[in-house]
Amino acid sequence: MVFRHGSISLWFYAPLILKQLKTKTMKKIIQCLFVIVTVLISEHSFSQTQTDSLKTYIIKKSDGTEILARIISQDMREFVVETKTLGRFVLPKYAVSEITEVKASELNEDGNMIPTEIFNTRYFITTNGLPIKKGDSYLLWNLYGPDFQFGVGKNFGMGITTTWIGCPIIANAKYSISLDENVHIGLGGLFGSGSYIAPNFYMALPFAALTFGNKNININFSGGYGYVSNKGSASGRALASMAAMFKVSKNISIVFDTFIMPKGATTYENQTVTSVNPITGVSTTSTNQIEKTKPGLALIIPGLRFQTDKNKAFQFGFAGINSNSDWLSIPIPMVQWFRSL
Numbered sequence: 001m002v003f004r005h006g007s008i009s010l011w012f013y014a015p016l017i018l019k020q021l022k023t024k025t026m027k028k029i030i031q032c033l034f035v036i037v038t039v040l041i042s043e044h045s046f047s048q049t050q051t052d053s054l055k056t057y058i059i060k061k062s063d064g065t066e067i068l069a070r071i072i073s074q075d076m077r078e079f080v081v082e083t084k085t086l087g088r089f090v091l092p093k094y095a096v097s098e099i100t101e102v103k104a105s106e107l108n109e110d111g112n113m114i115p116t117e118i119f120n121t122r123y124f125i126t127t128n129g130l131p132i133k134k135g136d137s138y139l140l141w142n143l144y145g146p147d148f149q150f151g152v153g154k155n156f157g158m159g160i161t162t163t164w165i166g167c168p169i170i171a172n173a174k175y176s177i178s179l180d181e182n183v184h185i186g187l188g189g190l191f192g193s194g195s196y197i198a199p200n201f202y203m204a205l206p207f208a209a210l211t212f213g214n215k216n217i218n219i220n221f222s223g224g225y226g227y228v229s230n231k232g233s234a235s236g237r238a239l240a241s242m243a244a245m246f247k248v249s250k251n252i253s254i255v256f257d258t259f260i261m262p263k264g265a266t267t268y269e270n271q272t273v274t275s276v277n278p279i280t281g282v283s284t285t286s287t288n289q290i291e292k293t294k295p296g297l298a299l300i301i302p303g304l305r306f307q308t309d310k311n312k313a314f315q316f317g318f319a320g321i322n323s324n325s326d327w328l329s330i331p332i333p334m335v336q337w338f339r340s341l
Contacts, residue, residue: 054070055070055071055101055102056068056069056070056101056102056107056111057069057070057071057099057100057101057102058099058100058102059071059079059081059091059096059098059099060096060097060098060099060100061095061096061097062094062095062096062097063095067081067083067091068083068084068102068112068113069081069082069083070082070083071099072088074093076093077092077093078090078091078092078093079091079092079093079096084111084112103181106214117215117307117310117313117338118132118133118136118137118138118151118340119138119140119305119313119338120215120216120218120245120253121149121157121215122140122149123220123243123245123255123256123257123301124255124257124301124303124315124317124334124336125257125259125299125301126209126220126222126241126243126257126258126259127172127174127186127188127209127222128184128186128209128211128218128220128222128243129176129177129184129185129186129209129210129211129220130176130184130186130211130214130215130218131154131155131156131157131176131178131184132149132151132157132174132176133151134151134152134153134154134156135151136151136340137149137150137151137340137341138338138339138340138341139338139339139340139341140336140337140338140339141336141337141338141339142335142336143332143334143335144163144164145161145162145163145164146161146162147159147160147161148160148161148341150341155175155176155177155178156173156174156175156176157173157174157176158171158172158173158174159171159172159173160172162195165197166195166196166197167194167195167196167197167198168192168193168194168195168198168201168203169192169193169195170190170191170192170203171190171191171192172188172189172190172191173188173189174186174187174188175187175188181214182212182213182214183210183211183212184210184211185208185209185210185211186207186208186209186211186222187207187208187209188206188207188209189204189205189206189207189224190203190204190205190207191203191204191205192204194230198230200229200230200231200232201228201229201230201231202228202229202230203226203227203228203229204226204227205224205225205226205227205239206224206225207222207223207224207239208222208223208224209221209222210222216245216247216253217245217246217247218244218245219242219243219244220241220242220243220244221240221241221242222240222241222242222243223238223239223240223241224238224239224240225237225238225239226238226239237261237262237264237294238261238262239259239260239261240260240262241257241258241259241260242258242260243255243256243257243258244256245305250307251306251307251308252304252305252306252307253304253305253307254302254303254304254305255302255303255304255305255315255317256301256302256303257301257302257303257317258298258299258300258301259298259299260296260297260298260299261296261297261298262296263293263294263295263296263324264293264294264295264296265293265294266291266292266293267291267292267293268289268290268291268292269289269290269292270287270288270289270290271287271288271289271290272285272286272287272288273285273286273287273288295323295324296322296323296324297321297322297323298321298322298323299319299320299321300319300320300321300322301317301318301319301320301334302317302318303315303316303317303318303334304316304317310340311339311340312337312338312339312340313337313338314336314337314338315334315335315336315338316333316334316335316336317333317334318333318334319333319334
């Protein structure tokens with residue numbers, strides 16, 4: 001504002017100054033100087049753009065390094081940024097490839113990033129609505145086989161799960177939508193086959209997940225419909241899950257996962273029974289009605305996850321099965337190892 005006021009004053013006095021000049025040539029020179037000075041002052045006044053210096057950003061440089069900083073101001077050529085370690089300095093715009101705003105929930109009391117792990121989009125066997133970042137990929141080792149997950153696009157991930165013998169092979173995909181800072185939706189599906197061992201076996205499971213929270217503390221509700229086809233016989237069931245994760249310390253999280261198959265509809269089937277009287281040799285036929293109900297099933301898995309470092313984690317839990325209100329224990333615990341790729 002000072003420079004703008006100065007330029008207005010300069011033009012106000014310009015006619016008085018020009019009257020004192022006796023030659024037209026000098027008048028033209030002075031007029032040009034006034035124009036040049038005014039342009040320079042105006043450019044200086046308007047080129048500096050003030051930004052919200054209270055916001056924090058991750059600034060990714062062209063060489064791949066990242067800076068956690070506040071942007072104080074910027075112009076056409078450079079940023080003025082401020083970090084906790086280096087203080088305030090100038091960063092050329094040509095050296096910046098990406099700028100991402102950091103949410104307040106992602107910072108601790110000291111203003112530093114709260115470390116989050118790429119593995120927190122998963123529980124034991126289910127996923128949630130939180131997005132896997134593009135470029136983030138990890139390998140999940142299970143006792144039964146490997147599980148690969150890849151962040152292939154913005155909020156979009158794909159993966160493949162199999163056993164040590166390669167049967168079945170199941171591909172998965174998930175797209176995440178953030179409705180709010182702590183509300184996320186995941187839409188995806190699983191598609192698999194029995195591969196070379198059971199070539200006539202196919203399965204599909206479209207699902208949706210609703211997650212409240214962030215990568216450190218969250219609760220998730222998901223549901224879908226599982227379809228299975230084997231040798232021309234097909235069947236389907238509704239599926240549901242409730243899962244949660246709570247970070248209790250820097251390296252330890254409580255993980256809770258479920259896989260619920262509700263009780264199926266009751267059907268009735270007529271069964272014809274023929275019996276022969278051994279004395280008279282007369283046969284009689286009767287029809288009996290048999291009631292059939294698909295049993296419900298619930299897999300409950302509580303456990304702990306230990307984050308040994310940014311790229312590694314280990315978790316274990318003990319699974320229990322409830323089938324038709326009867327609890328069964330599984331002697332083999334759920335053990336998994338996470339590794340970033």
